[in-house]
Amino acid sequence: MRLRARGPAGAAALTRLVCLTAVLAAVGLLPWLSGRDPALTVLRARSAEQEPTAEALDAVRRDLGLDAGPLSLLGDWLSGLLRGDLGISWVSGTDVLPSVLSGLQVSLGLMSAALGVAVLLACALVAPVLVRGRGSAGAFGAMLAAVPEFLLATVALLVCGVWLGVLPTSGWQGPEYLVLPAVALGVPAGGLLGRLVADALPAVLDERWVELWREAGVSRARVAAAALRRALPPLVPQFGMVAVGLTGGAVAVETVFAVPGIGRTALGAAKSQDLPLLQGCVLALLVLGLAAGAPAALVRRRLLGPALRDAGLTLPAPRPVRAHPAVPVALGAVLLVTIGWGLLRDPYTVDATARLLPPSWARPLGTDGLGRDVLARLGHGAATTVGTAVAVSLAGLLLALALGFLPRVAAGAADIANALPPVIVGILVAAATGPGTGGAALAVALVSWPPLSAHAAALVQEVRASAFLTAQRAIGATPWWILTRHVLPSVAGPVARHAVLRLPGVALALASLGFLGLGAQPPAPEWGLLLEESRAYVERAPWAALTPAVALALLAGLAVASAAYTQGRTVQHARRTSRRARLLRRPAPADSTAARPGSPSRSSRKEVSLDGNAT
Numbered sequence: 001m002r003l004r005a006r007g008p009a010g011a012a013a014l015t016r017l018v019c020l021t022a023v024l025a026a027v028g029l030l031p032w033l034s035g036r037d038p039a040l041t042v043l044r045a046r047s048a049e050q051e052p053t054a055e056a057l058d059a060v061r062r063d064l065g066l067d068a069g070p071l072s073l074l075g076d077w078l079s080g081l082l083r084g085d086l087g088i089s090w091v092s093g094t095d096v097l098p099s100v101l102s103g104l105q106v107s108l109g110l111m112s113a114a115l116g117v118a119v120l121l122a123c124a125l126v127a128p129v130l131v132r133g134r135g136s137a138g139a140f141g142a143m144l145a146a147v148p149e150f151l152l153a154t155v156a157l158l159v160c161g162v163w164l165g166v167l168p169t170s171g172w173q174g175p176e177y178l179v180l181p182a183v184a185l186g187v188p189a190g191g192l193l194g195r196l197v198a199d200a201l202p203a204v205l206d207e208r209w210v211e212l213w214r215e216a217g218v219s220r221a222r223v224a225a226a227a228l229r230r231a232l233p234p235l236v237p238q239f240g241m242v243a244v245g246l247t248g249g250a251v252a253v254e255t256v257f258a259v260p261g262i263g264r265t266a267l268g269a270a271k272s273q274d275l276p277l278l279q280g281c282v283l284a285l286l287v288l289g290l291a292a293g294a295p296a297a298l299v300r301r302r303l304l305g306p307a308l309r310d311a312g313l314t315l316p317a318p319r320p321v322r323a324h325p326a327v328p329v330a331l332g333a334v335l336l337v338t339i340g341w342g343l344l345r346d347p348y349t350v351d352a353t354a355r356l357l358p359p360s361w362a363r364p365l366g367t368d369g370l371g372r373d374v375l376a377r378l379g380h381g382a383a384t385t386v387g388t389a390v391a392v393s394l395a396g397l398l399l400a401l402a403l404g405f406l407p408r409v410a411a412g413a414a415d416i417a418n419a420l421p422p423v424i425v426g427i428l429v430a431a432a433t434g435p436g437t438g439g440a441a442l443a444v445a446l447v448s449w450p451p452l453s454a455h456a457a458a459l460v461q462e463v464r465a466s467a468f469l470t471a472q473r474a475i476g477a478t479p480w481w482i483l484t485r486h487v488l489p490s491v492a493g494p495v496a497r498h499a500v501l502r503l504p505g506v507a508l509a510l511a512s513l514g515f516l517g518l519g520a521q522p523p524a525p526e527w528g529l530l531l532e533e534s535r536a537y538v539e540r541a542p543w544a545a546l547t548p549a550v551a552l553a554l555l556a557g558l559a560v561a562s563a564a565y566t567q568g569r570t571v572q573h574a575r576r577t578s579r580r581a582r583l584l585r586r587p588a589p590a591d592s593t594a595a596r597p598g599s600p601s602r603s604s605r606k607e608v609s610l611d612g613n614a615t
Contacts (some may be wrong), residue, residue, distance in 0.1 A: 015408070015411065016411075016413070019412065019413050020290075026432075027428070028073070028078060029070055031073060034275060034432055085097070086276065086280040087279070090274050090275065090276060091277070096277050099277060100281055103284075106262070107262040110181055110253070111246045111250060114186035114246060116182070117183055117186025117189075118187075118189035118190035121144075121187060121194060125140065125141050125197075126194055126197045126198050141190075141198060143556075144188060144190065146191075147188055147191075148188070148511070148552065149185055149188055150249075150253070150512050150516070154549060155549055157257065167179055177259075181259055188249070189246060192238075196238055197231060200231045200234075201227060207230075241418060244289045244419055247289050247421055251263030252423065252515065262281050263423075265281050266281030269281060273431075282428060286419075289421065290419045335558065338551070339378070342375045342382070343376075343383070347381075347525045348372065348523060349371075349372060351367070355370065355371045356368070356369060357371075358543060365547050366547075369534075374544055374547050378525070380525045381525035385527050388437055389504075392441050393499045396448050396499060396502075396506075397495060397496060397499040399453070400455070400495055403457070404456025404457045404459070405457075405460055407457040407460075410457060414453060414454065417450050420446075422447050422512070425447055426516070427518065428443075435519065436519070439518070444509045444513070448502070451498070452498055455494070459490065464487065510528070511526070511531075511552060512528055515528035515531050516528075530548040531549060
């Protein structure tokens with residue numbers, strides 16, 4: 001029994017170690033994996049006038065040790081890492097470690113302030129639920145959590161910095177420069193925290209002990225504190241994932257507000273091919289992401305206490321956030337009409353005489369800095385963004401179905417994938433293959449499969465434990481027959497619907513990489529790229545920035561509304577199924593054995609009703 005208990009944990013730990021080793025090896029081999037010649041980058045940084053002759057490039061390669069092969073290159077990097085030496089910047093010629101530590105200090109300050117904003121917002125969302133026992137905080141928190149950091153940062157810059165002029169929009173020179181970046185980074189995290197707690201609290205407040213405490217005269221504040229302590233331990237691991245999300249969101253926020261943090265430094269190093277600096281920055285971001293779970297585990301142990309640490313405490317099922325079907329239909333209709341209208345127009349025609357024109361009947365959404373029709377670029381950009389998101393979701397679905405039958409292998413790999421935000425993986429992929437749509441799709445696909453895999457594994461376990469499969473084995477059905485005719489069809493449908501619900505989130509992740517210059521490249525009309533291009537003239541033509549921003553906000557709202565509606569339908573179906581199952585298990589009355597001639601028995605009527613052919 002002891003060996004069996006250690007088996008799954010041991011397999012997950014081994015997979016986790018293998019995946020972590022692979023990630024470290026990829027970081028260490030960046031100079032060798034890079035699709036561009038690092039020697040040419042270094043030569044141009046050292047002397048822009050020197051001709052890139054073969055002799056000059058060979059000299060640079062020997063100087064950097066690039067001609068020694070990948071294993072020697074990886075060994076030198078790891079040995080330097082153990083000594084605390086991250087190498088020399090290829091562009092500036094200075095030590096990498098001071099630059100990494102300086103950027104890390106700035107990012108930690110920004111993330112701490114953002115975490116404070118997130119906690120305050122979460123408290124504001126949870127307070128009405130604690131007071132009334134009910135509330136719509138879960139729905140509002142879900143909306144805030146779905147807004148990408150780069151979109152919120154752009155809107156905050158436009159409104160507070162450009163239109164109102166109340167706060168600085170770039171730099172890092174005082175406390176006032178921290179406000180907008182911290183709000184942009186902390187609001188989505190606070191929405192997620194508030195949603196998790198607000199969705200869990202109503203079920204806790206309906207438990208029997210709460211009623212007994214209230215009848216005994218316990219104060220409202222003490223009951224609320226006890227309910228929070230009851231609700232928080234199962235949610236604390238999710239809080240660690242919020243911290244991981246902060247490391248990825250910091251890259252976009254630092255880029256928008258020109259904050260000299262570790263994320264912006266990593267992005268600049270990737271674009272300039274300064275691979276030693278990029279290695280140090282990515283390593284620091286990886287450490288931040290992987291270390292985010294440790295404080296969460298300590299807090300959970302502290303909340304549970306010694307008596308409940310190994311009890312496997314779980315929460316009652318939370319009430320789902322429901323949405324009327326008209327909400328996702330309306331959002332989808334607005335997007336489809338706008339996209340379809342834009343697909344009928346030309347997105348690439350440049351007209352220098354029509355630069356930055358405001359919206360008109362001829363151009364309903366105005367023009368951009370090159371005189372191109374914004375509506376046309378929005379419509380054609382949707383085809384690129386959504387089409388790539390469909391391909392990524394399909395790849396994630398196939399991978400999840402395969403790993404659903406290997407839960408021990410998937411568990412360890414999922415831990416590493418969850419600790420890597422898409423932006424960090426996108427930086428690594430862009431450094432190796434160059435920025436582009438394919439690289440962005442690969443980056444998102446590498447980290448978007450764990451939720452689908454966990455769903456598939458749970459369904460596989462449930463189907464394999466069902467009684468009808470035991471009957472199939474008893475009558476001699478082969479494992480292949482059971483797999484292809486029963487298990488796989490039962491798993492593929494729900495996981496496919498889950499993948500469809502995650503499609504808007506995947507599209508937003510791709511748009512964030514395009515916004516950072518790691519995805520589609522100009523002149524491609526990709527939504528994130530449209531938002532990034534419009535930042536250069538946001539003061540003169542705010543409509544050019546607001547158009548892709550509103551489209552991305554509608555996409556985020558569609559994701560939340562679709563998930564809420566589907567979740568509500570799923571819970572209703574589960575309740576109806578449970579109610580019917582209880583009716584079938586109810587003992588039959590004494591006269592049920594003597595059914596009237598010509599009429600079905602009560603048991604047969606129940607079976608017909610369960611099949612849905614009669615009531």
